[in-house]
Amino acid sequence: xxxxxxxxxxxxxTDPHWDAALSAQLYGINxxxxxxxxxxxxGEVQVNIDVEGKPVAVSLMEIVQxxxxxxxHMPAVLRIRNVLxxxxxxxxxxxAKAIADGGYRSYYRGVxxxxxxxxxxxxxxxxxYGRQHNHGFEAxxxxxLIIAMAQLKDSDGFIICNGYKDAEFVxxxxxxxxxxxxxxxxIETLSELPIIVERSRALGIEPLIGxxxxxxxxxxxxWSQDSGDRSIFGLSTSALMRLVDGLRExxxxxxxxxLHCHLGSQIPNIxxxxxxxxxxxxxxxxxxxxxxxxGYIDLGxxxxxxxxxxxxxxxxxxxxxxxxxxxxxVESICETLNxxxxxHPIIISESGRATVAYSSMLLFNILNVSTSTPAGRPEQLPDxxxxxxxxxxxxxTRLSAQNFQECYNDVLFYRDELRELFHHGxxxxxxxxxxxxxxxxxxxxxxAMLPGLQRVPPExxxxxxxLSDIYYGNFSLFQSLPDIWAIDQLFPIMPIHRLSERPTRSxxxxxxxxxxxxxxxxxxxxxxxxxxxxxHEFFPGQEYYLGVFLVGAYQETLGDLHNLFGDTNVVNVxxxxxxxxxxxxxxxxxxxxxxxxxxxxxxxxxxxNFRLVAEKAVRDGKISVAQRSQIVQAFKASLHGYTYxxxx
Numbered sequence: 001x002x003x004x005x006x007x008x009x010x011x012x013x014t015d016p017h018w019d020a021a022l023s024a025q026l027y028g029i030n031x032x033x034x035x036x037x038x039x040x041x042x043g044e045v046q047v048n049i050d051v052e053g054k055p056v057a058v059s060l061m062e063i064v065q066x067x068x069x070x071x072x073h074m075p076a077v078l079r080i081r082n083v084l085x086x087x088x089x090x091x092x093x094x095x096a097k098a099i100a101d102g103g104y105r106s107y108y109r110g111v112x113x114x115x116x117x118x119x120x121x122x123x124x125x126x127x128x129y130g131r132q133h134n135h136g137f138e139a140x141x142x143x144x145l146i147i148a149m150a151q152l153k154d155s156d157g158f159i160i161c162n163g164y165k166d167a168e169f170v171x172x173x174x175x176x177x178x179x180x181x182x183x184x185x186x187i188e189t190l191s192e193l194p195i196i197v198e199r200s201r202a203l204g205i206e207p208l209i210g211x212x213x214x215x216x217x218x219x220x221x222x223w224s225q226d227s228g229d230r231s232i233f234g235l236s237t238s239a240l241m242r243l244v245d246g247l248r249e250x251x252x253x254x255x256x257x258x259l260h261c262h263l264g265s266q267i268p269n270i271x272x273x274x275x276x277x278x279x280x281x282x283x284x285x286x287x288x289x290x291x292x293x294x295g296y297i298d299l300g301x302x303x304x305x306x307x308x309x310x311x312x313x314x315x316x317x318x319x320x321x322x323x324x325x326x327x328x329x330v331e332s333i334c335e336t337l338n339x340x341x342x343x344h345p346i347i348i349s350e351s352g353r354a355t356v357a358y359s360s361m362l363l364f365n366i367l368n369v370s371t372s373t374p375a376g377r378p379e380q381l382p383d384x385x386x387x388x389x390x391x392x393x394x395x396x397t398r399l400s401a402q403n404f405q406e407c408y409n410d411v412l413f414y415r416d417e418l419r420e421l422f423h424h425g426x427x428x429x430x431x432x433x434x435x436x437x438x439x440x441x442x443x444x445x446x447x448a449m450l451p452g453l454q455r456v457p458p459e460x461x462x463x464x465x466x467l468s469d470i471y472y473g474n475f476s477l478f479q480s481l482p483d484i485w486a487i488d489q490l491f492p493i494m495p496i497h498r499l500s501e502r503p504t505r506s507x508x509x510x511x512x513x514x515x516x517x518x519x520x521x522x523x524x525x526x527x528x529x530x531x532x533x534x535x536h537e538f539f540p541g542q543e544y545y546l547g548v549f550l551v552g553a554y555q556e557t558l559g560d561l562h563n564l565f566g567d568t569n570v571v572n573v574x575x576x577x578x579x580x581x582x583x584x585x586x587x588x589x590x591x592x593x594x595x596x597x598x599x600x601x602x603x604x605x606x607x608x609n610f611r612l613v614a615e616k617a618v619r620d621g622k623i624s625v626a627q628r629s630q631i632v633q634a635f636k637a638s639l640h641g642y643t644y645x646x647x648x
Contacts (some may be wrong), residue, residue, distance in 0.1 A: 019043075023499035026534060028526040031309025032492045036083050036358050037549065043500030045547060049082045051577040058575050060496045064363065064545060067571055072586060074545070075364035075475040075644055076569040077556070081584055084122070084359035084552075085129045090322065091351060092133040098326035099347075102334060106344040111160050113138040113301060114147055116352030116553050117360075121572050121585045126355070127151045136182075138162060138350045142169045149176050158348065159183040160298060162212070162260070165192050167199055174205040186210040186260045186298070190239055190246070197250050210258030210298065211235060211243060211287075215279045219264045219272040219302070233262060240283070244290050256292040258348075259284045262300030266353060269313040270320035273302065274328045281336035288342055298348040299329060305357045307490050307550055308524045316490045316524065322354075353553040360552030362480050362568070363496065366544040367645055369507075370470040374440040381434070386427050388418045392438040404446050405457060415439040443467065465531040469507040470519075471538065473546065474645045476565035477511045477518045481548060482558045485517055490524040492549040495536060503534035509546070512645065513563045561598060566590025566643045593639045603639055610635050 020039040024030050029037055029045070040046045044059045060078070067076060088110070095108035112126050114137055126135065136157035137148035148159045149172065159181055161173050176183040185196055185207055200207045212234040235243060247253040261280035267273055277299060288294050303325060304318035313319040320328075329347065337344060381389055391414045399407045418435040421427035427435075447463050450456050475481075483489035495503070508531070509520040523533045538544050559567070572585035593603035614628045623631065 018500070018502035020499050022502070025526070026503070027494040028309045028492070028524070029494065031311075031526065032306055032524075032550070033309070034306070034358060036080075036086075039499050041500075043498055045494070045496040045499070047080050047083070047575065049080070049086060049575055051082060051575055054577050056575055056577065056579050058579065058581050060363070060547065061545070063571070063573055063581065064496075066581075066583065067569070070583065070586065072569045072571060072588065073642070073644075073646065074569075075362060075473075075480065076571055076589075077360055077480070077551075078363055079122070079360045079552070079570070079572045081125055081359070081572055081574045084125055084356060087355045087358060088126065088130050088133065088135060091349075091355065092135070094322045094326045095330075095347065095349075097323065098330045102327065102330040104330050104334065104344055106346050108347045108349075109134055109136065109158055111136040111138045111158055111298075111348060111350050112355055113140070113350045113352040114144040115140050115557075117356045118144070118147065118557050119570075121570075121587075122356060122552075123147060123151050125572075127153045130154075130157070134158075136160070138352075142166075142172065145169065145172050145176075149181070152181065155180045156182070160186060160210070160258075160260075160348065160350065162186050162188065164188060165195065167195055170195055170199045170207075171203065174200060174203050174207060177208060178203075178205050182208060184208045184210045184258050184296070184298075186212050186258065187235070187243060188212050188233060190235070190243060193243060193246050197252060200252075207252075207255050208257050209247070209252070209255045210260050210296070211240060211256065212260040212262065213237075213240060213280070213283050215261055215263065215276055217263065217272060217276040217279055219267050219269070219276070234260075240287075244287070244292065248291070253290075253292055256287065257294055258296040258298055259287060259294065259345075260298040260300065262350075263302050265301055266304045266315070267302040268304055268315060268318050270318075270324060270328060273320075273325060274332050277329050277332035278336060281333055284345065285337060285340050285342055295343075295345055296348060297333070297345040298350065301350045301352055303349065303351040303354040305353050305550060305553070307492060309492070309526070356552035357550045358552065360550075360555075362475065362548040362551050362555075364473045364475040364546060364548075366471050366538055366546065367474050368472045368540075369538045370472070371505075372440055372444075372467045372469070374437050374444065377434060377437050385431055385434075386418065386421060388414050388421060388427070389431055389435055389438075392418070392435055392442075396438055396442050399442060399445055401449055404449055405460075407442065408446055408460065411439055411442045440467075462531075464506070468532040469505050469535075470510050471507040471535060471546075472510050472512075475511050475568070476513055476559075476562060476644075477520065478513060478515075478562035479559040479565050480568060481520075481551065481555055482560065483555060484520060484522075486558075488522065490522060490529070491551060493520065493523060493533060493546060494549075496545050496547045498536045498544070501536060503536050505535050505537055506532040507535045508532060512565060515562060518562070561595055564592070564595045564599070564643060566592075566595040566598075568644070569642075588642075590643055591640050592643055595643055596639075607636060607639065 020041055020043045024039045036048055038046055038048050044061045046057045046059045048057050091110055131154045134154055134156040136159055138160040139145040139148045140163035173183045173185055196207055214234040214236055247256055263276040284297055306318050307316040310317040395407050395411050415435060418427055422432045447467055477485055511518040521531055523530045567590045569589040570587040571583060573581050574584040575581045596603055611632055614632050617623045618625055618628050
C-alpha cells in the first residue's frame, strides 16, 4: 500500500474532522493495546486499568510531566505496576477457568523466567503480587537462582532450574529444597545427572528432578529453531531412556517428577501449541509407564504477544487469545491421558514475554528533524547559469499528470548531469544547490500524484518513502530497543500526544548513535508493515514525545553501550482507584562516569589525568588559572551527567 506523501499529509492537517478516534484507527492502538492503552478525547495516549473494580484512565503526558517535576528527563522507561499485576492475574484466572470448564483434576502453577527481565523491581513485583497465586520463578543460571531464592515470598511457589548446572548450582537448589521450596532440576544433558546424584547424596537432600525433551513439532515464527529435532535444548528419546536407566540404577527413579517441553518463544500459531502439548503428553505417559511417579508437566514459554494487533499467525502477532491457549493445553492433556487412566499432572508454564511486555514502554522526545522539503529559491534563474539548470526548470514548468513518468526520468537525468558538472568544476556550488532544489520540487509534485493512480510504476513505488523526514529521537536503539536491530522485531510506535490533530508528516526515526543501523524504518500499522511512520510537524522549542510500547521483555538486559549511551531513567508508576498515580519507584539513568566504569575506566583517574592536562595548559600560557578552574569543573560536572541529550 502506498504511504501518504508529506504534501498530502500537510494539506490533510487542516481537516477539521480529524479527531482522537481517527488517530486510534491510524495507529491501531485499540488492537495491539489489549485494552491497556487508548487515546483520550484530548488526544493523549492513556493507560486503562481496573483498580479495585473501577475502570481508571491516566494520561501518559501527566506522567511525563510528573517525571520532569522530579528531575527525570527523556528518554525514560515507564512501567505501570498495575498492568504487570493484571497480567499475572489474568494468566492464572484463565488457566483456572480452563481447568474448571474442562473437568481437569489438578491445578496450574505459573513460573516467571527471570531472564526475560531481571530488573529488581520487576522481579519483586511479580513475587509480591504473584504470592496469592503461588507464582514462582524459572532460573537459567546461578545468578538467577540466587534471585529466585531470595525473592520468592511463597514456599508453595515453584523454582524451575533450567540451563547447565555445575555442583554449586545444584547445591543451591538442594538447599532450597531442604527449606521446603519445590525446586526442580530440569536435566538438559546427561552430564548433569552424576552431579545431581553425587551432591544430593553428599548433602543428604533428595532432589526433585525434571527432564527436558526434544519434540518433533516444529513451530512457526522467528524462534522455530528452538523446536524440532535440531533444537539445541533437551534430550533425544534414546538419551531420555539412558537417563531413566541411570536414575533406576542410582535408586533415584522416584525423584523424576517433571517433564519439561519448550516449543519456542513467541509462538504465533495455536495449532503448534496443541500439537506440541499432545506430543509432550505421550512422553509423559511413557515415563509413567517406565515407573517414574511424575506429577508435573512444564510446557515452557511461547505464549505470544500481539505486537501488530493483527490476530494472525505472523511472526509478530498471534492467532489465538489467552483463554483459547489455556483451553487447548487442558484439552490436549485430557485427550491423551484420560484413555490411559493416568492422573492429571500439575500444569506449569513459563510465560515471560506475555507477563511483562505490556507493562513497559520507552518514552523519548524528538530533538531535530531533517526534511526533503524544497527550500525557497529565486523566481528567475541567473542569465549566466549552466544550461542544465534551465532544462531542470523547463521540466518543472511542463510537469502534468499525463507526462509525470517522462518528467521523472528527465529530472533524474539532468540532476545527475549537473552533479557531474560540479564534480569537474564546470558548475558552481550555488548552481548545484539550485538544481537539487528544483529536483525536490518536481519529485514532491510527482509523489502527490501517485495516490490517485490505479497503477504506480515500479521505479516510483518507493518515492514517498525516499522523500520522508528523518526525526531524530533522544534514545539509543542499541541500548533500549536491541531487538529492532538484532532480529527485526516490530514494536508499536506512535506519538503520545497531539492526537486530536492529524499527523501531517511521514518519517523514519534515527537515534543518537553514530551508526547507520541506529534507525527505525519498519513500522507496524493496521494495514500491514510500512517504511514510514505518520507523525506531526515538529516545531523547534516545543517538545514532541513518542512512545515505543510492549518493550518489557528482554530489551533492558540485552542492551549494549554503543557510543557509551547507558541505561535510561526508569519510573515505576502505581495507579490509584481515584485516578491519581504515584511514583512507586524511580531510578536515575547511568551517568557518564557509570558507563565509563563499565568499560574499565576509573572516573577519578580520568579526572586527575584531565587536571594534569589543564595544569599544563596553564604553564604553557594557553589558559589562566581562573579558566582552568572553570574548565575542570565543567569536566567534573559532565562526568556525573546523563549520557543522553539534556536540555538546560
